[in-house]
Amino acid sequence: MKRFSITVTAALIGAIFLGAAAFAATTFITIGSGGVGGTYYPLGGAMAEVLSQADIGVKATSRSTSASRENCRLVAKNTVQIGMSMGSTLYQAAFGVGAFEQDGKLPLNILMNMYPAPQHLVTTSKTGIKSLEDIKGKRVSVGAPGGGDQVLTMLILKEAGIDPDKDISKQQLTQPEGVMALKDGNVDAVFWNFAAPGASVLEVAAQRDVVLVPLPQDVVDKVVANNPFLVPHKITKDTYPGMTEDVLTVADGNYLVVRNDMDEKLAYDLVKTLVENREKFLQITPQAENFVPEKASIGIIDFHPGAVKYFEEQGISMKK
Template identity: 25%
Template structure:
């Protein structure tokens, strides 16, 4: 009897071990892993990726896991569509996707049929233009930059837009552009080395918060006519977003969206999109920049939605532009 008992116990132990391994295996199979590529570490958009990853994991009970990868920017994100075979989600401005599909701009020499497989999911916070001046005036017209020493950075979207606006509004001959990296902006403004700096990021942007916490600042607010002149998307930064800025600030932005490819299955795209919108309010409570996301921003998307994402919007009763279907 003791021999039988020992044999039985050994058999039972083996069975339990096999069942445990099977459960782990089934759990691993049930978990969907997605590569998420946005920006380089230390940037606002990388931080958004961290927050989004946590929200998706929590909202799906670990059924979907986003793995963050550093990126050098939107062009690299789109280029990697040519090589990625598994679930791949990335961020980029809609206009860049149009260029990729048309083999224009940075994609003129890197054509690929894979670009035609890019599909939209949902919006993320836009890149918003901030013109920050020293002084306790709340908001000021763009003409207030005349005669000022302004830091705009080098080689960034914000620097290119700032220079374009200076020329557009006849200020290019009246503004002295500082030759320094954008990261020096807050300290240079506080030390009186410059009169203003320009930065482009989602709002509230950390370097503007940092500056406003240590000195009075003023933000440039454009008129409706000036915004129309730029040809960019209008953006309102609500009053109270930054210390000392109690009025709404009217400026421009570059929409940014989360995209995937047709290789993602419909159910995964559906769950990813559903979880994003259902966790959006929780995200906004943690970090204010998510509060700017509304379904209306889908109107800035120009690429067809992934069928799984479209199914979510239809079931949720969210109006979707016909061009995205």
């Protein structure tokens, strides 16, 4: 019996050590996504599932946040390990300017470029708003606090000479809140940033006559000239119900961001897995068509060394 007990005890101890080793080998990743109604939220969930199912020793979950600005800060604190961010927000976070002046430069690198996303200025036919100038004196949501859409909105309003604290009745709504407010008539217009077509616009369009307001050419020119991470963009007339012509706006890049001290092999495995599972993400958003090395390797700040290694293996020359 003694010999049997020793054998069982040894087996149990061995099992415990093996279990502990397996547990230790698993890297837990949290992805900071965005609010319900945008592209970030479902895409973050899909990425977490793909990473968890890949044989790279990662267990990933997705966390709903107020998006870009919050995500940059969460990644910098290592509260989340991957964050989704608009380029305008990421640029400010990396250089410690604008909305991040009090934070200082955050230790961020790009993991991959996801897709371009146009800024939407959305209203309904009953408001009478047809131009950017028409929002003066109106109830306008500039985007959620902590969100990148608000950062971009402020850049646009600045170049248009519109003071958000004096010229409009400024609201700061999340995307779901903005949808409800537009449908109920509690707000006159909202600024949103997401890949087109956006679910939030389509939800409003199901009950109201949606109007997309174009940005003036001179405002677009000024915004792009002063913010090299932005590009002119047209939302084509076949994008949303009721559109009769293309709508001029600006587009921002959308990136996956990590801390610059993330383990190099981990970063390599993450970007490799995400890019090489592009077909799965196409089920979530057509914007995943941009998940190819040639496009995913275009950035505005430094890429993580692990990402650089992967893209260079794909024949991409990465600028140092």
